[in-house]
Amino acid sequence: EVRLLESGGGLVQPGGSLRLSCAASGLTFTNYAMSWVRQAPGEGLEWVSTITAHSDSTWYADSVKGRFTISRDNSKNTLYLQMSNLRVGDTALYYCAKHFCNGAGCDRFDYWGQGTQVTVSS
């Protein structure tokens, strides 16, 4: 059974930093691209960032580009999101999501974690 467990969320002041982690199990982690998706309170889903299976490529939403860095440690089956210069608008539940991948590439999100809450407030 695929399991994704996020951690590292919390309360941080504007301008602060936080590192989120997502521990994956029940899958061959090195076969899959992974992403972060966030959801502000009462709002919809917003894709944040994606990293390929072997960290060859990364993509970021414009709203976080230059402030967030996605990375992964395949030896630990763990995905990370380093967040810096945090803003009140970054307050959200952050989900880790696994991409469905086949010979044609990686696309939709077929497994999600339960999320970790990030609150940016003074």
Place this chain on the structure above:
Amino acid sequence: DIQMTQSPSTLSASVGDRVTITCRASQTISRRLAWYQQEPGKAPKLLISGDSTLESGVPSRFSGSGSGTEFTLTISSLQPDDFATYYCQQYSSYPFTFGPGTKVDIK
């Protein structure tokens, strides 16, 4: 960036009703679209993707159709577990974008 819209934003329906949700993309995305269901307090769940492929374990009352820029999610006979918010998402190009969601609530 590809913008996604959904209609309606809220839908009130009764158990047994046939329900249809529409999703539109600002440019063609072929069939590179997924539908997710999110129940309150839970993570999204993938329902349907691509050429209307139903994910394993998803009831057959759910179906998807469309290509290009217009897509629909249909629930043939609404069940109590189906009262939730539904999102479409394009995976044709980055940034992957979601629709704003359609909340299906009890009439």
